[in-house]
């Protein structure tokens with residue numbers, strides 16, 4: 280039964296050493312009018328109590344204790360299943376600073392527009408205050424934030440995805456920087472007339488706003504309880520706001536995986552990779568390499584922050600503390616490490632429930648169960664003719680449950696990067712791997728990255744969409760300025776700059792079949808990259824970049840014959856000229872701020888095709 284009176288401001292604890300945090304908490308409570316305010320300490324006891332309450336209220340289903348210890352299933356509202364880019368706004372002072380890839384709104388106007396939605400939005404609910412760190416506590420690259428939310432599901436998710444609670448609060452110094460991140464599901468339990476409204480398992484609002492104020496480093500999210508819309512440390516802070524911070528302060532906030540690959544001789548390479556949403560970043564992060572003697576260790580699967588260190592190299596951290604991975608397609612044959620990671624202490628969202636109280640999704644096992652309860656709570660059989668799990672169903676789990684987690688994953692100041700990968704889901708044109716000719720050329724590759732649309736965001740699945748640096752939905756400022764920022768690192772890092780490679784695990788043959796086995800076999804492409812870094816192997820010049828001599832690619836033990844290799848590395852002139860034309864159109868859409876250096880790269884690639 281919700282309390283009909285809202286909390287009294289004088290009763291709200293002021294637990295931060297930073298008076299601005301305390302004031303913001305009080306101000307937000309006065310605006311949103313919750314019935315109580317709880318500062319989260321991040322303890323296991325707190326987690327367990329909230330989870331127990333959510334089981335009782337029907338938001339969470341506790342899974343079978345033997346099969347999936349201490350794990351839960353949540354089913355979202357069917358209209359709240361992915362990030363909503365159409366309702367995501369960058370509210371910079373000047374429109375041109377948001378650029379053509381973002382929805383821009385004037386900050387004052389947006390605040391005024393949000394005010395009536397936020398006023399009373401938490402009535403009858405508890406307002407949770409979740410201090411959190413993005414990055415290892417006390418690290419040089421780390422940043423701090425406080426999320427206020429009225430969603431206990433979000434509190435649990437933040438506890439898995441970030442270093443949160445009292446420990447993080449301690450690091451917000453009295454005059455230290457921190458990002459206020461306000462989240463409400465927009466579903467008060469008391470209406471404007473004072474009547475009680477019945478709660479539902481997944482409260483949300485048909486109207487959604489995911490808003491960012493880059494100059495004042497603030498986030499306000501209204502109406503959604505799902506993933507990147509609601510776990511504000513992730514896309515909103517660690518990418519959109521952090522990319523602006525990085526632009527101003529000389530560092531990079533990227534939508535990247537972060538791994539270490541060790542060769543049979545014991546040399547360890549740190550690799551980051553920008554891949555658009557749902558293109559197998561988690562599979563790469565947790566790869567079991569199929570080449571004998573190789574080891575891959577995991578540091579992060581989604582976001583990387585990089586900053587030049589005192590030695591002139593580029594240092595990287597994973598600012599997150601957990602994985603919010605796409606469940607469908609994750610299985611014992613494709614990603615056994617992820618399957619082990621999520622064997623316990625995991626929250627699943629929008630997957631199917633088995634009759635014995637475990638979870639299931641398409642691609643998890645070779646055999647499909649005969650009966651399930653689908654992600655919407657309905658009976659399901661293989662004959663139902665619809666997926667049992669939502670295509671964007673997720674698992675949320677702490678990173679330290681990952682059996683391949685690197686010992687360096689919590690290194691306070693990060694690890695120096697050797698290799699940067701750019702990769703999309705591309706049926707045609709793009710070879711398995713090739714190297715950039717220079718830093719500028721590498722930036723060109725990043726800026727032209729594209730991928731076939733997946734279910735991680737709204738939009739038609741399968742259509743090729745430009746996703747430069749995999750940051751199209753996440754760069755919090757003008758895309759061309761962002762490209763320019765990347766270009767500046769060429770000079771700053773000089774010969775200490777990581778080597779850049781383009782990869783594509785998804786090339787298809789004429790019948791639509793995948794040409795390359797992918798997954799653990801991708802180590803064969805990475806192995807070539809590491810040998811290039813060592814200068815131990817040559818490369819073949821091509822108009823698009825430096826290709827492997829196919830005899831340098833280790834294909835022993837896999838079913839990839841010479842003809843297949845030829846197709847995998849084919850660089851079709853016609854297809855590329857069409858693509859370059861499209862790239863030029865795309866650059867024109869981004870506008871006149873596109874760096875001249877990138878236009879020159881485009882001209883050089885085109886000229887090389889014309890010469891060939």
Ligand code: OXD
Nearest residue numbers: 506507556557581735
């Ligand atoms: C994600 C995404 O959830 O990129 O990581 O959409």
Ligand code: MN
Nearest residue numbers: 534556557581
């Ligand atoms: Mn992502």
